[in-house]
Amino acid sequence: MRSVDHALQLAVLLQVEGPFGVGEAAERLGVAPSTAHRLLAMLVYRDFAIQTRDRRYAAGPVLSLGASSQSRTALLRSVAMPHLAALVERVRESANLVILAGDHVRFIGSVECAQALRVGNREGMVFPAHLASGGKVLLADLPPERLDALYSEAKWAGRLDQRPSLAALRRELRTVRERGFAINAGRTESGVTAVGRPVRGEDGRALAALSVSLPTVRFSRDRLPELTSALAMAVRDVEEEMRGGGAHLPGRR
Structure with missing residues (x-):
């Protein structure tokens, strides 16, 4: 295995x-x-x-992702990883970088914290976007028509039992936009809580998300200001480096 x-x-x-x-x-x-x-x-x-x-x-031929998308994702990861590591040092919890892939999010970078009880490396994993903290902040940035298309009955044919209520999802995403962050309390993995913020390109659109993941037993609402503030600092540092360090990254298509 x-x-x-x-x-x-x-x-x-x-x-x-x-x-x-x-x-x-x-x-x-x-x-x-x-x-x-x-x-x-x-x-x-x-x-x-x-x-x-x-x-x-x-x-190879089986993995048909365009070269421009490869270079964009690789560049994003190379810029973000040192800032993920700094974020982990700040909050002493694991941190992740995710991108939107249809109605899922893909973890393209992950740094584990040093605590004995911790959330492990999630790199390469995919989760439903409407459940993950990083996925929610990315969905919240989509135009309404694209969100409708992603969660249409036709798109979810054969798995309608897993399809979220579009009305409820719109309400949740409205709250995410107002707050600027999203929380996933055990919806993708039991016993794990995550908080996510969007990373924006020069055009202001969200192109990725940073998240902090921790065992639910260590999460409380009292920690939320600390986590969201640390995430905001990491996001700012990633965005500034992309803008000012010669690492031009196109906006999300």
Whole structure:
């Protein structure tokens, strides 16, 4: 099962971040280079990856994410990760970077805190956007017609029992817009609470979200000002670096 998990993590990394070498893959997974090489060779065999002329690996035909989206996501992650680590130092809880992928959010960056009881690394995972804190702040920024399309009955055919009430979702997202942050109290994972804020591009549109995840036993409303303030600082730092550090990042399509 661990090998399967590692292979899936590599597939996600190839899809959302673009090409990397065996050494980089081994470092990200925490495995030996020989193990990373075997996993990548299997992904190549099954067309999930291809090997480039410089002996790096890139997404193959099965992973059909556009190159511009890869570079945008990789750039966003590279800018945000140091600020995620600083956020973790500030609040002593785990932190994440998420992007919207249809009606789900994908975790493209995650930093664990050092506490014995903690929320683990979520990188590569996906959760329903309307349940996750980061997903809610991203949905709250969508034009009404796009939100309606995402949650139309036709789009959710075959899983209508999982489809949220659009009227209730609109009300919740209105509150999220007013507050500037969202809370997920055990709706994606039992015993886990998360708080999220949007990261905005130069055009003012939300292109990603930062979130802090912690065991529910350590969360209280008294901690909310601390968490939202720390998130606001991290978001500000990411946005400033993207604007002023030469890391131009286009707005979300």
